[in-house]
Amino acid sequence: MVKVTVWNENRHEQKNPVVRDIYPNGIHGAIAEFLKEDSHEVTTATLDEPKHGLTDEVLDNTEVLVWWGHLAHGEVKDEIVQKVRQRVLDGMGLIVLHSGHFSKIFKTLMGTSCDLKWREADEKERLWVISPSHPIVEGISEYIELEKEEMYGEHFDIPQPDELIFTSWFEGGEVFRSGCTYKRGSGKVFYFRPGHETYPTYHNKDIQRVISNAVKWAAPVKRERPVYGNAKPLEVIQGDKNKKQH
Amino acid sequence: MVKVTVWNENRHEQKNPVVRDIYPNGIHGAIAEFLKEDSHEVTTATLDEPKHGLTDEVLDNTEVLVWWGHLAHGEVKDEIVQKVRQRVLDGMGLIVLHSGHFSKIFKTLMGTSCDLKWREADEKERLWVISPSHPIVEGISEYIELEKEEMYGEHFDIPQPDELIFTSWFEGGEVFRSGCTYKRGSGKVFYFRPGHETYPTYHNKDIQRVISNAVKWAAPVKRERPVYGNAKPLEVIQGDKNKKQH
Amino acid sequence: MVKVTVWNENRHEQKNPVVRDIYPNGIHGAIAEFLKEDSHEVTTATLDEPKHGLTDEVLDNTEVLVWWGHLAHGEVKDEIVQKVRQRVLDGMGLIVLHSGHFSKIFKTLMGTSCDLKWREADEKERLWVISPSHPIVEGISEYIELEKEEMYGEHFDIPQPDELIFTSWFEGGEVFRSGCTYKRGSGKVFYFRPGHETYPTYHNKDIQRVISNAVKWAAPVKRERPVYGNAKPLEVIQGDKNKKQH
Amino acid sequence: MVKVTVWNENRHEQKNPVVRDIYPNGIHGAIAEFLKEDSHEVTTATLDEPKHGLTDEVLDNTEVLVWWGHLAHGEVKDEIVQKVRQRVLDGMGLIVLHSGHFSKIFKTLMGTSCDLKWREADEKERLWVISPSHPIVEGISEYIELEKEEMYGEHFDIPQPDELIFTSWFEGGEVFRSGCTYKRGSGKVFYFRPGHETYPTYHNKDIQRVISNAVKWAAPVKRERPVYGNAKPLEVIQGDKNKKQH
Numbered sequence: 001m002v003k004v005t006v007w008n009e010n011r012h013e014q015k016n017p018v019v020r021d022i023y024p025n026g027i028h029g030a031i032a033e034f035l036k037e038d039s040h041e042v043t044t045a046t047l048d049e050p051k052h053g054l055t056d057e058v059l060d061n062t063e064v065l066v067w068w069g070h071l072a073h074g075e076v077k078d079e080i081v082q083k084v085r086q087r088v089l090d091g092m093g094l095i096v097l098h099s100g101h102f103s104k105i106f107k108t109l110m111g112t113s114c115d116l117k118w119r120e121a122d123e124k125e126r127l128w129v130i131s132p133s134h135p136i137v138e139g140i141s142e143y144i145e146l147e148k149e150e151m152y153g154e155h156f157d158i159p160q161p162d163e164l165i166f167t168s169w170f171e172g173g174e175v176f177r178s179g180c181t182y183k184r185g186s187g188k189v190f191y192f193r194p195g196h197e198t199y200p201t202y203h204n205k206d207i208q209r210v211i212s213n214a215v216k217w218a219a220p221v222k223r224e225r226p227v228y229g230n231a232k233p234l235e236v237i238q239g240d241k242n243k244k245q246h
Numbered sequence: 247m248v249k250v251t252v253w254n255e256n257r258h259e260q261k262n263p264v265v266r267d268i269y270p271n272g273i274h275g276a277i278a279e280f281l282k283e284d285s286h287e288v289t290t291a292t293l294d295e296p297k298h299g300l301t302d303e304v305l306d307n308t309e310v311l312v313w314w315g316h317l318a319h320g321e322v323k324d325e326i327v328q329k330v331r332q333r334v335l336d337g338m339g340l341i342v343l344h345s346g347h348f349s350k351i352f353k354t355l356m357g358t359s360c361d362l363k364w365r366e367a368d369e370k371e372r373l374w375v376i377s378p379s380h381p382i383v384e385g386i387s388e389y390i391e392l393e394k395e396e397m398y399g400e401h402f403d404i405p406q407p408d409e410l411i412f413t414s415w416f417e418g419g420e421v422f423r424s425g426c427t428y429k430r431g432s433g434k435v436f437y438f439r440p441g442h443e444t445y446p447t448y449h450n451k452d453i454q455r456v457i458s459n460a461v462k463w464a465a466p467v468k469r470e471r472p473v474y475g476n477a478k479p480l481e482v483i484q485g486d487k488n489k490k491q492h
Numbered sequence: 493m494v495k496v497t498v499w500n501e502n503r504h505e506q507k508n509p510v511v512r513d514i515y516p517n518g519i520h521g522a523i524a525e526f527l528k529e530d531s532h533e534v535t536t537a538t539l540d541e542p543k544h545g546l547t548d549e550v551l552d553n554t555e556v557l558v559w560w561g562h563l564a565h566g567e568v569k570d571e572i573v574q575k576v577r578q579r580v581l582d583g584m585g586l587i588v589l590h591s592g593h594f595s596k597i598f599k600t601l602m603g604t605s606c607d608l609k610w611r612e613a614d615e616k617e618r619l620w621v622i623s624p625s626h627p628i629v630e631g632i633s634e635y636i637e638l639e640k641e642e643m644y645g646e647h648f649d650i651p652q653p654d655e656l657i658f659t660s661w662f663e664g665g666e667v668f669r670s671g672c673t674y675k676r677g678s679g680k681v682f683y684f685r686p687g688h689e690t691y692p693t694y695h696n697k698d699i700q701r702v703i704s705n706a707v708k709w710a711a712p713v714k715r716e717r718p719v720y721g722n723a724k725p726l727e728v729i730q731g732d733k734n735k736k737q738h
Numbered sequence: 739m740v741k742v743t744v745w746n747e748n749r750h751e752q753k754n755p756v757v758r759d760i761y762p763n764g765i766h767g768a769i770a771e772f773l774k775e776d777s778h779e780v781t782t783a784t785l786d787e788p789k790h791g792l793t794d795e796v797l798d799n800t801e802v803l804v805w806w807g808h809l810a811h812g813e814v815k816d817e818i819v820q821k822v823r824q825r826v827l828d829g830m831g832l833i834v835l836h837s838g839h840f841s842k843i844f845k846t847l848m849g850t851s852c853d854l855k856w857r858e859a860d861e862k863e864r865l866w867v868i869s870p871s872h873p874i875v876e877g878i879s880e881y882i883e884l885e886k887e888e889m890y891g892e893h894f895d896i897p898q899p900d901e902l903i904f905t906s907w908f909e910g911g912e913v914f915r916s917g918c919t920y921k922r923g924s925g926k927v928f929y930f931r932p933g934h935e936t937y938p939t940y941h942n943k944d945i946q947r948v949i950s951n952a953v954k955w956a957a958p959v960k961r962e963r964p965v966y967g968n969a970k971p972l973e974v975i976q977g978d979k980n981k982k983q984h
Contacts, residue, residue, distance in 0.1 A: 089359055089403070091625065111357040111405075112430055113335055115474035121486040123479070126726070128892045128913050129718070132678045133583065138713045142893065148485065154866045154905065155472035155880065157335070157431050159357075160408050163654070167892065167905060169913045171727075173480030175866050175905045184358050185403055186624045221630045226401035226621070228361035233369070234419030234618070235663075239394065240367040337871065372972070374646045374667050375964070378924045379829065384959045388647065400620045400659065401634065408901070413646065413659060413667045417973075421620050421661045432870045467876045472867070480864070481909075581851055581895070603849040603897075604922055605827055607966035613978040615971070640977065647964035649827070649923055651849075654898050665972030676850050677895055718893035720853035725861070726911030731886065732859040 002093075002219045003041045005062040006031045007054065009069040010046040012197040019197045027068050027195070027202060034208040035066075040215060047072055054080050064093035064218045066211070067100045068195065081105050089185030090225055093218025095211065098195035101156075106191065109184050110158055116176070117153035123171040125149040125194065127178050131165045136179065136190065136213045144206040150196035152176045158191070168193060179210070181217075186225050190214045248339075248465045249287045251308040252277045253300065255315040256292040258443040265443045273314050273441070273448060280454040281312075286461060293318055300326050310339035310464045312457070313346045314441065327351050335431030336471055339464025341457065344441035347398075352437065355430050356404055362422070363399035369417040371395040371440065373424050377411045382425065382436065382459045390452040396442035398422045404437070414439060425456070427463075432471050436460045494585075494711045495533045497554040498523045499546065501561040502538040504689040511689045519560050519687070519694060526700040527558075532707060539564055546572050556585035556710045558703070559592045560687065573597050581677030582717055585710025587703065590687035593644075598683065601676050602650055608668070609645035615663040617641040617686065619670050623657045628671065628682065628705045636698040642688035644668045650683070660685060671702070673709075678717050682706045740831075740957045741779045743800040744769045745792065747807040748784040750935040757935045765806050765933070765940060772946040773804075778953060785810055792818050802831035802956045804949070805838045806933065819843050827923030828963055831956025833949065836933035839890075844929070847922050848896055854914070855891035861909040863887040863932065865916050869903045874917065874928065874951045882944040888934035890914045896929070906931060917948070919955075924963050928952045 008028030012019040023030050028044040035042045045053025047069070059065075065084065069076070081104045088094050088109060096106045101114045127144040129137050144166075153174030159182070166179030178193035192210060195201045202208065233240070254274030258265040269276050274290040281288045291299025293315070305311075311330065315322070327350045334340050334355065342352045347360045373390040375383050390412075399420030405428070412425030424439035438456060441447045448454065479486070500520030504511040515522050520536040527534045537545025539561070551557075557576065561568070573596045580586050580601065588598045593606045619636040621629050636658075645666030651674070658671030670685035684702060687693045694700065725732070746766030750757040761768050766782040773780045783791025785807070797803075803822065807814070819842045826832050826847060834844045839852045865882040867875050882904075891912030897920070904917030916931035930948060933939045940946065971978070 109357040111355040113474075117474060117477040119477050119479060121479060121483050123483040123486065126911060130892060130915070131675065131898070132715070132718055132893055133675050133680050133713055135713055137715060139715055141716065142718055151477070151479075153477055154868060155474075155870055157472070157474070159405060160429060160869075160901070162406050163898070164902065167913045167915075169907060169911060171479075171481065171483045172486075173864060173907060174477070175907045175913050177868070177905075183406060183623065183625050188625050221625055221627055223624070223629060223631055224633065226403070226624055226634055228359075228363060228401075228403070231363040231365050231397070231399055231420070233365060233367060233397075233417075235417065237367050237369040237417045240369065372665060376646060376669070377652075377921065378647055378961070378964055379921050379926050379959055381959055383961060385961055387962065388964055400622060401624055406623070406655070409652070410656065413669075415661060415665060415667045419618060419661055421659045421667050423622070423659075429869065429871050434871050467871055467873055469870070469875060469877055470879065472870055472880055601849040603847040605966075609966060609969040611969050611971060613971060613975050615975045615978065643969070643971075645969055647966075649964070649966070651897060652900050652921060663971075663973065663975045666969070675898055718895070720851075720855060720893075720895070723855040723857050723889070723891055723912070725857060725859060725889075725909075727909065729859050729861040729909045732861065 001039050001041060002215050003061060003063040004035055004066060004215055005058060006035070006042060006044045006066045007068065008044065008046050009072050010048065011071045022200050027197065030202045031066060031211065035212060035215060038212040047075060052076060052080050054084065056083070059083060059087050062092055063220055064095065064215045066095045066097065067103060067105060068097045069103045070099035070197065073103050076104055078104070081108060085109060088187035088189065091186040091220035093187060093215070093220065094189045095214050095218060096189065096191045098193060101191065109189060112159060113157045116156045117174060119151040119172060121151065121172060122148045123151055126169045127166040127194070128169065130167050131163055134163060134165055135217050136165050136210060138213050139209050140206055146194060146201060146204065148199050149194055149201065152193055187220070188218045190218055247285050247287060248461050249307060249309040250281055250312060250461055251304060252281070252288060252290045252312045253314065254290065254292050255318050256294065257317045268446050273443065276448045277312060277457065281458060281461060284458040293321060298322060298326050300330065302329070305329060305333050308338055309466055310341065310461045312341045312343065313349060313351060314343045315349045316345035316443065319349050322350055324350070327354060331355060334433035334435065337432040337466035339433060339461070339466065340435045341460050341464060342435065342437045344439060347437065355435060358405060359403045362402045363420060365397040365418060367397065367418060368394045369397055372415040373412040373440070374415065376413050377409055380409060380411055381463050382411050382456060384459050385455050386452055392440060392447060392450065394445050395440055395447065398439055433466070434464045436464055493531050493533060494707050495553055495555040496527055496558060496707055497550060498527070498534060498536045498558045499560065500536065500538050501564050502540065503563045514692050519689065522694045523558060523703065527704060527707060530704040539567060544568060544572050546576065548575070551575060551579050554584055555712055556587065556707045558587045558589065559595060559597060560589045561595045562591035562689065565595050568596055570596070573600060577601060580679035580681065583678040583712035585679060585707070585712065586681045587706050587710060588681065588683045590685060593683065601681060604651060605649045608648045609666060611643040611664060613643065613664060614640045615643055618661040619658040619686070620661065622659050623655055626655060626657055627709050628657050628702060630705050631701050632698055638686060638693060638696065640691050641686055641693065644685055679712070680710045682710055739777050739779060740953050741799055741801040742773055742804060742953055743796060744773070744780060744782045744804045745806065746782065746784050747810050748786065749809045760938050765935065768940045769804060769949065773950055773953060776950040785813060790814060790818050792822065794821070797821060797825050800825070800830055801958055802833065802953045804833045804835065805841060805843060806835045807841045808837035808935065811841050814842055816842070819846060823847060826925035826927065829924040829958035831925060831953070831958065832927045833952050833956060834927065834929045836931060839929065847927060850897060851895045854894045855912060857889040857910060859889065859910060860886045861889055864907040865904040865932070866907065868905050869901055872901060872903055873955050874903050874948060876951050877947050878944055884932060884939060884942065886937050887932055887939065890931055925958070926956045928956055
């Protein structure tokens with residue numbers, strides 16, 4: 001059981017009836033629901049709440065943060081982004097979904113542009129499992145097939161993933177590293193590609209299973225954060241100019 | 247032959263006669279000199295020049311940028327940092343030396359705090375070669391020994407390196423990942439630990455060899471940068487809603 | 493709770509009273525004991541049992557195999573090594589300890605010589621945590637200190653680890669990648685350096701904790717093994733010479 | 739200029755007129771030709787020569803070995819495989835092409851089954867560049883398109899590559915990690931997927947460029963191989979039982 005906060009921009013749901021029909025409780029509501037069914041302790045937070053719903057108290061009580069954003073990356077306050085980043089470095093897990101590749105929090109943790117090719121054309125995506133021993137693919141077959149999704153294509157401008165979990169095949173001729181893990185500080189990050197707002201992707205049982213597996217994988221490890229800064233020697237140094245003379 | 251710009255904060259040299267004695271032409275001068283001897287085309291740039299010596303023209307003509315900074319990371323203008331970052335993503339190599347671990351450019355490309363343990367105690371450092379087939383260690387023996395250096399110790403808060411080239415042993419009891427490579431966008435980054443300003447580290451022939459090897463390794467690959475953004479399909483998509491009807 | 497088999501060569505214990513005094517129930521007995529205390533379901537197996545104690549039934553019921561060997565790597569039958577290897581590729585976890593770096597099973601899974609520097613000189617080892625977010629270091633401080641151990645030094649001729657968890661500092665001047673993870677097929681492998689037979693290393697609480705953590709980490713993921721071999725197309729191929737004509 | 743030996747099984751060429759028409763001088767002849775044009779010093783060797791053409795003298799004079807095999811992996815003598823493996827660990831580069839994924843030399847260096855999905859159906863392959871800063875893709879566009887090739891599909895049972903250079907899209911719905919680098923000992927290995935014998939793949943200019951780039955990348959680094967085995971301490975050890983008493 002992991003303490004999860006599902007963050008969603010929650011703007012498409014307000015503007016677009018297609019999205020609202022698919023996700024009547026918002027994308028965050030849909031994700032929260034299946035994570036609860038999997039026994040996680042889940043709350044949600046959205047852009048238009050004060051502090052985007054990510055107060056210090058919320059963040060301090062979050063073990064894994066799930067992030068969906070698209071239209072309004074620029075409206076997320078830098079101050080909040082810095083707090084989330086610090087929590088990741090301090091051990092909180094972060095799961096970035098789909099268009100979250102362009103979120104401030106993902107870009108700042110990656111250091112690259114996180115740019116990619118994209119296309120909305122109702123095309124088939126097939127996510128192939130590349131890392132069969134990884135806990136994120138527990139219960140998942142050789143591939144996950146999504147009848148219609150937005151295309152994301154290589155080159156995806158990310159650092160080399162620590163682990164490549166999925167690679168997508170797209171009907172229109174592209175491939176994409178669609179499941180990638182990273183360690184940052186004392187925290188773990190998983191990027192997972194699928195989830196365009198106009199498709200019922202988060203109702204797919206395999207997609208739900210991957211996200212739930214990822215929540216468990218990304219949960220913080222219980223230990224003290226490393227100590228940084230000036231350090232006394234653990235051994236005698238022959239020429240140490242700071243040593244006291246006797 | 248690579249077009250190199252050696253950037254140096256050049257402040258210790260102004261303030262501290264010990265440093266000036268070791269590096270009468272500045273740390274940048276010493277590095278430029280041995281790189282020239284190795285047939286590279288080398289210029290230098292320093293913090294107190296207009297635009298820190300890194301005008302668009304200079305950056306556009308730089309294939310590999312070497313970076314030394316320590317006291318004045320905060321004085322480097324964000325605008326210049328962003329230009330350097332963009333050049334790296336566009337293919338320019340970047341070699342970050344010693345206390346440059348805390349430079350804005352390194353931190354922004356890594357996404358982590360880049361913090362570490364440190365100590366100034368005139369202690370011995372021994373850099374062991376971990377990756378014997380890497381071009382950066384051409385001509386280097388099993389280890390490089392430096393009689394006196396500043397200590398940097400783990401945990402070093404960096405992303406997992408793409409390649410770990412050196413690990414340091416320190417007399418006082420610590421270890422450190424002291425040579426690390428990263429790819430970022432179309433560019434390559436090498437972090438190399440040694441080089442505290444009060445020691446003659448950059449006069450050491452092995453250290454010089456590593457930096458010169460790294461310059462060759464980091465030189466840009468000649469190809470077009472990837473195209474990002476909206477992309478037409480390369481194959482026919484069955485259900486494409488955008489397809490023209492015939 | 494994981495089904496663990498602890499395999500030990502169990503020869504030093506027969507020959508050397510020093511070892512027998514430290515490990516009256518054998519190294520396998522000591523390891524089995526603390527793993528049981530941590531609620532794992534543990535059995536042991538040793539070289540001189542029929543089939544080295546690794547019958548098909550035992551292997552089929554093993555989720556994680558722990559391996560300690562030193563004097564008699566050559567006596568381990570190739571047929572058994574191949575069965576263990578196949579079980580790893582099929583998902584069984586493998587934890588290779590100390591001198592097991594030269595075991596047939598580790599060398600065959602790595603593909604390299606797995607050679608290293610070594611020295612027996614009662615010297616201090618300090619294992620620094622390099623990967624603070626990894627479940628293998630849960631509950632472990634910044635480093636583990638062992639007053640006396642055998643030295644293993646770089647270069648360690650292994651493939652680049654998927655994850656580097658520990659790096660050791662040795663009193664005599666060397667460093668070593670002393671905790672390394674690898675994925676092989678559907679299985680996970682962890683190499684952990686400490687444990688020379690003449691020192692009470694496996695009575696150290698931190699060392700016990702690492703091994704117990706590693707058992708949990710290495711446990712198989714529940715899913716079907718990938719299907720290999722000839723595959724029918726999932727999509728229509730325009731020029732397929734095998735397609736039936738209509 | 740690199741000293742290259744191109745090794746080919748050279749059996750399809752004897753049996754199948756389709757292959758002979760495409761490669762009148764054998765696959766080895768075709769590869770040797772374009773590598774010579776790129777100024778490398780090239781010789782060839784084939785299975786049916788004494789010692790498969792890989793005498794000690796040939797191997798000692800080879801900086802990079804290119805390997806193509808398919809029908810007769812089992813006929814390659816283990817003794818020769820061990821010599822090639824040792825040369826790789828000692829620094830020789832190895833480029834394994836296409837069906838060489840199942841060669842003894844590749845499997846022994848990888849440690850896994852190297853199994854995959856496959857299909858011969860005259861289908862389109864598109865190799866996308868994943869690592870834009872790598873010297874192996876110098877001069878290569880975003881992707882290489884091959885009108886007809888054999889399909890290889892994931893899961894490909896290899897260790898996680900040190901660097902993933904290409905990922906293939908196949909018309910029939912699969913993806914594949916089609917360009918992978920590995921370091922083994924003091925040597926470098928590149929696996930490159932394309933090149934089924936019944937297609938003119940090695941006449942494709944982009945494919946030729948990749949192989950020629952890989953030859954340069956895989957060339958040995960000039961340095962002494964690491965020393966392994968028993969090692970004297972580099973520092974004084976307090977409790978060293980072997981120390982002479984004064």
